[in-house]
Amino acid sequence: MAQVMGIVNVTPDSFSDGGKYFRPEEAIRRARNLFEEGAAIIDFGAESTRPGATPVTWEEEWSRLEPVLRGFAEMKPRGGRLPPQVSVDTYHPETARRAVALGAAIINCVYAEPVPEMLSLLNDFPRTELVMPACCWNLVSEDARLVPRIYLDPMIGFGTTREEDLALLRSVSELAKRARVLVGASRKRIVKKLTGEKVTGKNLGGNLGIAVWCAMNGASVVRVHDVRETFQAFKVIDAICTGRMEDGV
Secondary structure (H helix, E strand, O other): EEEEEEEOOOOOOOOOOOOOOOOOOHHHHHHHHHHOOOOOEEEOOOOOOOOOOOOOOOHHHHHHHHHHHHHHHOOOOOOOOOEEEEEEEOOOHHHHHHHHHHHOOEEEEOOOOOOOHHHHHHHHOOOOEEEEEHHHHHHOOOOOOHHHHEEEEEOOOOOOOOHHHHHHHHHHHOOOOOOOEEEEOOOOOOHHHHHHHOOOOHHHHHHHHHHHHHHHHHEEEEEEHHHHHHHHHHHHHHHHHHHOOOOOO
């Protein structure tokens, strides 16, 4: 079953939780809680990608991220679990390079333009992995060395219509034949469009539907805000599919 990536927005203006985890101690506490809820990867982002958000410089982005990454690195694993991998959501190569130097294992780049420079960063940091838009697949498809270190993201909800989002979700199984797939499956507008639910926080069922669909169609990772609920859903689906039953996290 897919791994769960938990989202921590170190921003004042993200669409769903902007400002809640802007202070470093709050972001670190949130990340620890998501790990205890079942997240195998924690994705820290310091610039909102919501429509209309004000871009920030890499210097501002890094000033938000650095104390969080340093503080979170001190987290001790509990319950016999390995500490989570750290991902940084950025399209700034300067931020990416600094984050990797501080222990980030994954760079989550949501825009196509910086991908070539992000790929060159992989040459300098051989253990680093990159999440990139699926439309950039041609940049790595011929390089067998890079493919195992790549996640393809179909980019649901990035300037797309409802019909386009549905097509992107249906494409997950084909993408998974090329490389590992990571899907941002959380709090997308498509759920509101399909269900008519207007109240924020009341569309968890629809979000879980997307996450389970992606996992059952080959996605390796789903990126979500609601880690506990997604992790529970995956445990149940995994038990049904495999017959394996484990207690607790």
